[in-house]
Amino acid sequence: MxxxxxxxxxxxxxxxxxxxxxxxxxxxxxxxxxxxxxxxxxxxxxxxxxxxxxxxxxxxxxxxxxxxxxxxxxxxxxxxxxxxxxxxxxxxxxxxxxxxxxxxxxxxxxxxxxxxxxxxxxxxxxxxxxxxxxxxxxxxxxxxxxxxxxxxxxxxxxxxxxxxxxxxxxxxxxxxxxxxxxxxxxxxxxxxYPVALDKKSEEMLRQKILIFYHTEQSLRFTAATKELILRGSSRWNGAEERENDFQTAWWDLPDGLESELAHRRACVVRTIASVQSQYLALYSSKDRQCNLGYDSSGACDSFQLGEMIKFLVKKDLLSLIPFQAASPEDEDYIWPDAYAGDIEALIGLLRQCPSYQINQYHNHCGLRSKILPVLDYIKSCIEVSVGVKYGRSKGVWLPDAWSLKLNKSPASTKPKWITNSSETEPEASDKSRHFDFARIASKGTLGSQDMRLEQAAKTMFTAQTWSWVKEERQSDTALKGNFSTPLIKTGRWT
Structure with a gap:
């Protein structure tokens, strides 16, 4: 004053x-x-x-x-x-x-x-x-x-x-x-928080993940990590880094989150890839897939295999690579890239598979009727299990990590599946890494909101081998498939 x-x-x-x-x-x-x-x-x-x-x-x-x-x-x-x-x-x-x-x-x-x-x-x-x-x-x-x-x-x-x-x-x-x-x-x-649909959307999403993690907003954090896993990251695609790319803190998420999210995405895409890989191998094997017992059953299998390949190639979900002595390091040969798009879009593409029939007597012989229940189950597992979760403390997620470095449980980067025959039954030490869809479907948990679905989803996505055949088969033999779906390739984050 x-x-x-x-x-x-x-x-x-x-x-x-x-x-x-x-x-x-x-x-x-x-x-x-x-x-x-x-x-x-x-x-x-x-x-x-x-x-x-x-x-x-x-x-x-x-x-x-x-x-x-x-x-x-x-x-x-x-x-x-x-x-x-x-x-x-x-x-x-x-x-x-x-x-x-x-x-x-x-x-x-x-x-x-x-x-x-x-x-x-x-x-x-x-x-x-x-x-x-x-x-x-x-x-x-x-x-x-x-x-x-x-x-x-x-x-x-x-x-x-x-x-x-x-x-x-x-x-x-x-x-x-x-x-x-x-x-x-x-x-x-x-x-x-803004929602961006342009090229800056990944950076904004990563910033939100970092904010939710450091401020312990667990529900928002789980939703944001799930979104990044499903959408994918330019950081994980092996893109060449320019001077200012990937330099800020949100482009290298802390506490092992970066590798964990990349690993979870690889697990989900690998699991989906194994579905089409198994059915391509089945229909190209000596085993009869059409169970109607008609004289045309053999032709039905060939017809379904051809239509399946045409559909997958048209959707860029399958690459047919001829035999040759080319090396993966050969710069003159264009090798198929890993799938880098949205996982929900990938499921949507597979759901578009038409119901092919060689004639009016062959119903439900093709891929569509077999994979729709599988895709429904995978989608329900994505909803409950893909995003990283933690309780009262952000460090609680670590014991439930999927990745190799965090939980010491390696997962193969190559899609695999096994049949139900005794010849291909996994060894006792590997049974925990095998996922059998027939067992899941028989328990009536398909599409349910059972609390056990979250753990079942983790088991499925981190498996080393899969069997997607829902119905029991009379005679299954070990198949050495000639087709593969190169959706995943080994990279810095897998």
Whole structure:
């Protein structure tokens, strides 16, 4: 209050360093510590720079701005809310020792650190390199993290998906996730996450997965991971990485999630591929598939095999490769690529298989009547089992992982199936890795919402061998199929 009764305007405090004056951002006006943070930016973050600003930078050949911000904070609050600062400012590091000396100097002259000006407080220098977010302006979001752990509200506006993603990435980097996650669930619970259908949709989906994981929104996390598994990722397709591709934190999901999601997708596609592989092998074998007993039954099998191949080739689900001495590394030969499309679309393609009949007497002899129940069951398993789930803690999903490195249960990358004959019965040690659809169908669980369906789905998708023949056969012999469905190829994530 001034002498004339008006309210005096509070002047922002300043710090003079290296001949320059810097304004201090008071996270807490009674703070006893100054964080001197330099935010180093590079051209790698050019996508986050407004177009006009980026054009000016290129024309003038100016460096990307890298701001230096001074934050006034409370030491005890910082250490209590962040393990990063707890260790950095503790006695084990030079920063902690320097801080203790600074407080000792202030005490010698009889001053209270919470009451003195900013330029008299101890300072700790931090360099925030542009490694995980590739985002200009993250100093504002870093300030919000400090406000949150000091019990204040965020100030960054407007809030968008990238802002929220950078918030949790920085909170994870500085080990302040518990406080930020709690604030996140309270303040952004009603935020409407965008749904994109363009080329940026995968990046947005990955950002949502990272947010839901770090803020422990389990239901949203399960739904988002399921969506990425079904849609696939350009990261898993062996695409060549350009300079700025796949560099941010959301392109390499933490705690083994990246390889787990890629592995789950490979398991699902491999399982679906085994369905058509088995029936192609069956219809090309010596065993009679048409059980009507007509003289035309042999011709019916040949007719069904031909129509099946025509259908699958037309839908790009089968590649006929001639015998030759070509190597998979031969650059002159075009080998079929792994299926990289949407899994639900793949199931939809297989469901389009027509009901072929060689004549009016041959009903239900073809592929359609055999695979529709299988596809229905696979789809119901996808609904309940594909997305990664966890309970009260995000680390709970690890014991239920599908992938080799996490649960030590390897899964073959090659589609396999076995018949019901004793000659091809799996050994006792492999029986747990064999899936028999006939048993599932006979129990009446097909399409049900039985709680056991989730575990049954995992068993099916992580199996090494499959048998999709629903009806019992009188005579099955071991088949060495001449057809394969090259939907899966070994890659970095399988």
């Amino acid at each position: 001034t002498s004339n009764g008006t309210v005096a305007e509070v002047q922002p405090s300043e710090i003079h360093v290296d001949g320059a004056a810097y304004e201090v951002e008071d996270i807490r006006s009674t703070g006893d510590l100054i964080l001197d943070v330099s935010f180093e930016n590079s051209y790698a973050c050019n996508r986050s720079i407004p177009t006009d600003d980026l054009r000016k930078i290129k024309i003038t050949k100016s460096p990307i701005p890298s701001p230096r911000i001074f934050y006034r904070v409370r030491l005890d609050t910082l250490k209590k809310s962040s393990r990063y600062f707890e260790h950095l400012l503790g006695p084990s590091f030079a920063e902690g020792a320097s801080l203790a000396k600074g407080y000792a100097d202030v005490a010698k002259i009889g001053l209270n650190p919470t009451e003195i000006t900013a330029d008299m407080l101890p300072r700790i220098k931090i360099v925030d390199e542009d490694m995980a977010t590739r985002t200009i302006g993250r100093e504002k979001i870093f300030g919000d993290i400090l406000r949150i752990i000091h019990g204040a509200e965020h100030t960054t506006k407007p809030i968008n998906l990238n802002t929220l993603t950078v918030l949790v990435v920085l909170a994870d980097r500085y080990n302040a996730l518990p406080s930020v996650a709690l604030y996140f669930r309270k303040s952004f619970i009603n935020y409407k």
